[in-house]
Amino acid sequence: MKHFTSVHDLDSLDEALKLAFELKKDPYKYQTLGKNKTLLLVFFNSSLRTRLSTQKAGLNLGMNVIVFDINEGGWKLETELGVIMDGDKPEHIREAVPVIGKYCDIIGVRSFAKFENREDDYQEKIIQQFIDYAGVPVVSMEAATRHPLQSFADHLTIEEFKTKERPKVVLTWAPHPRALPQAVPNSFVEWMRQTDYELVVTHPEGYELAPEFMGDLKPEYDQMKAFEGADFIYAKNWAAYNDYGKILSKDMNWTVTDRQMAVTNNAKFMHCLPVRRNMIVSDSVIDGPNSIVVPEAENRLFSAQAVLKMLLDQMK
Amino acid sequence: MKHFTSVHDLDSLDEALKLAFELKKDPYKYQTLGKNKTLLLVFFNSSLRTRLSTQKAGLNLGMNVIVFDINEGGWKLETELGVIMDGDKPEHIREAVPVIGKYCDIIGVRSFAKFENREDDYQEKIIQQFIDYAGVPVVSMEAATRHPLQSFADHLTIEEFKTKERPKVVLTWAPHPRALPQAVPNSFVEWMRQTDYELVVTHPEGYELAPEFMGDLKPEYDQMKAFEGADFIYAKNWAAYNDYGKILSKDMNWTVTDRQMAVTNNAKFMHCLPVRRNMIVSDSVIDGPNSIVVPEAENRLFSAQAVLKMLLDQMK
Amino acid sequence: MKHFTSVHDLDSLDEALKLAFELKKDPYKYQTLGKNKTLLLVFFNSSLRTRLSTQKAGLNLGMNVIVFDINEGGWKLETELGVIMDGDKPEHIREAVPVIGKYCDIIGVRSFAKFENREDDYQEKIIQQFIDYAGVPVVSMEAATRHPLQSFADHLTIEEFKTKERPKVVLTWAPHPRALPQAVPNSFVEWMRQTDYELVVTHPEGYELAPEFMGDLKPEYDQMKAFEGADFIYAKNWAAYNDYGKILSKDMNWTVTDRQMAVTNNAKFMHCLPVRRNMIVSDSVIDGPNSIVVPEAENRLFSAQAVLKMLLDQMK
Incomplete structure (x- = not known):
């Protein structure tokens, strides 16, 4: 694994x-592995x-x-190439990223979808520039997609x-007052x-996710039918992919309740x-025993x- | 001691x-006590x-x-129960606090009085929710009261x-341009x-402090009389408790001067x-030898x- | 060396x-030197x-x-003496600095020129107060001048x-949309x-730097002539010193290009x-091999x- 931006980056x-459960049992097992290694976390967004x-x-x-909260303590970054930088962004990502890479061994980056342009978001322009220019492993702490x-x-x-080998897991859309990225459901x-x-x-x-994530999977438009016999309900709001970034519904019938x-x-x-609460899920469900x-x-x-452990292992 | 929110939490x-003076003499005496323990400081306010x-x-x-500056890098927190969260606060304190508690061993919290409602402030709604939901010891880094x-x-x-066994200590109100909480004088x-x-x-x-803090103590309304023979003058502004959060006086005769x-x-x-300066206390006094x-x-x-040492001791 | 605010503070x-190159070869050579020493970085400005x-x-x-981002998490500082502090600045630098000095062993400070008053900036009022009151070594992380x-x-x-013993080094002004301090060129x-x-x-x-920095050096007003045979081009914008803080030119002929x-x-x-980019320097130059x-x-x-190593050495 060189970078970590999706499940496909994992070697296995x-x-x-197995490693994650081992660490959960003994979080300090590898407490000297990272000695003299610096993790630098860059946030473009809240967290x-x-x-x-x-x-x-x-x-x-x-x-x-x-x-590093780049928009607070740092400089606003220009991310487009070829522009005359006479506006409100004093630094270009082309300089910022390789420089940050010189001060650390692993970079974590959080940069949400901007919803200005679907192609920009789905090409992962920001995190891709980190990967291209940082010179060190990059970990997605939530990217555009x-x-x-x-x-x-x-x-x-x-x-x-x-409680069974092959549980039924249901991802359900639920209403929300704002347009949210598709990163979590994707x-x-x-x-x-x-x-x-x-x-x-x-x-x-109208809320179909991008084909590259759904593959052969077909959505079930009937929420009650989808929930039948489910072992896990995973609720999340997202804005439309096809009508990109739009809120098509705030239907509170989709709020997960008893x-x-x-x-x-x-x-x-x-x-x-x-x-x-009481948009995505009722108090009774989120405060309930399940x-x-x-x-x-x-x-x-x-x-x-x-x-991080897997990335550090590869530096030895 | 389970939490630290007032003098009454101390075992002794x-x-x-004694411990504080021991640490002042040798701040690094217990420098391995906190190994693999995480202190997480949550700020709702400046500090x-x-x-x-x-x-x-x-x-x-x-x-x-x-x-963690929760209002800068994090999400604005809803603190009321039962609301439909369709406004500007994307996260509820009921989720945020137990989650924060999972990432640390001790939480410090700073959350000032809001002056919206005396009952809310004096019930210590924020820090109490930390105590109720965090699952780890909570240290007040200034709460509402x-x-x-x-x-x-x-x-x-x-x-x-x-310089004597039983010094005379005088807490005096002094003027200030804004309405300040009663936390410090209380x-x-x-x-x-x-x-x-x-x-x-x-x-x-009009500036009487809450009875629960004053107990039998009666205020002296004559500042000069109060100062007579004092060994320590402790100056502080606060807004009214009875006429809650109001500024009743900006009388500069109360400014502490020579x-x-x-x-x-x-x-x-x-x-x-x-x-x-020159509101609470004159330059001459604060820059003076005393x-x-x-x-x-x-x-x-x-x-x-x-x-922190006392809390860590109890984790062993 | 007691503090580090200019080249003149260095003993040698x-x-x-030599030390810097030694550290570049082996950054962890002195990794225990700073044990139990605290470096506190105070930022008044972005970085x-x-x-x-x-x-x-x-x-x-x-x-x-x-x-410590003093304007974010802390209190706005009053820096003038003798004022009645009834405005938007709740804390005076005269208290803040000695207090900060009690919590650390070395202070780094970043405080840019304000361009309100040339004398204030050139007397280095802010960093000088850190030196005067902090009680610990102060490192400039960019001061006014x-x-x-x-x-x-x-x-x-x-x-x-x-590539030669005595290279020709050229500092060139270049255009910029905002008024920038003279700290870097000085x-x-x-x-x-x-x-x-x-x-x-x-x-x-019109862009002459302060005489105290230029000494006997005379500026060359013809950029092309200055560049002839140069081994290093150091580009930077700055606002005028004489007509203090003014932008006198945005002439894009001064942009460094091929x-x-x-x-x-x-x-x-x-x-x-x-x-x-494309104000100070063209994409082609900054992205080029040189x-x-x-x-x-x-x-x-x-x-x-x-x-930091040199300052720590003096504490032993």
């Missing part, structure tokens, strides 16, 4: 899972779990960790809570398709967080630590 | 003082001394320290500078009442900082380190 | 260079290279490092890339004058970064580490 998903869990993951491995550390943690969580679908779980994706018509959970196989409720959103968030620590 | 005030001294306190004990790390440092400072009064110092509180009428200091017993001048605001601030390091 | 420039390289420099030496860590790194870079000229390089400064009339580089001795192109802006930025790490 099985080994990665709670990613920011804290990835810092702690690096520290658990003995790394030095530097956090994927959030692989989240999906890895989701996988760990399902493994921990599943990445979740892509990752789940690497397992032998039964995967169902349900959303209102009504839908009743038809499941006593399903666990998952969400990547932050979650809008809500596993906090253990799911806790696993962010171990997915991050496993990824 | 005497032991705490200089608290931010820096608490970080350094954790580092001196060998802890990993993560600082108390600032115990400050009061602890104040106590250390008086112990160091007192906490100072509460803490001082655990000592055998002679304590006098002076302020204009005129009032002249009637004291060569009193030392104290303030928690930041201080508005000003001990800097040693007082220095002691913030040792009050914080003592508290 | 030769020794400093990328300085922020990251100085943090890493401290960590490489085993120091604890605390970063100098950026010595940058100049030190520039010197290292020229030493690495020079400091570069001051530092270069301590070497035996051939130094030429070129800029449009046209001017053609008359040099295959010169290397340098800039402190961030750089405005651009050494990234190695130059990398050397920021070793200039900072050498300075």
